[in-house]
């Protein structure tokens with residue numbers, strides 16, 4: 001592939017990813033249902049603290065990893 005075309009393609013891809021990430025953040029902020037007390041985010045489901053590493057990766061997390069995994073597992077089952 002032409003190096004110029006390749007660069008353009010990569011640029012486009014990076015832009016798509018940035019747009020998607022921005023959309024996700026806006027979406028999460030819009031229906032922000034986080035359970036926050038004194039700046040600490042708790043899981044909506046089990047009311048345990050949400051892991052800091054998780055919040056760093058996903059600032060709008062509403063559930064801890066365990067509950068999120070469980071919810072996704074159930075949704076997956078339900079979908080079948």
Ligand SMILES: [Zn+2]
Nearest residue numbers: 043046064067
């Ligand atoms: Zn939880």
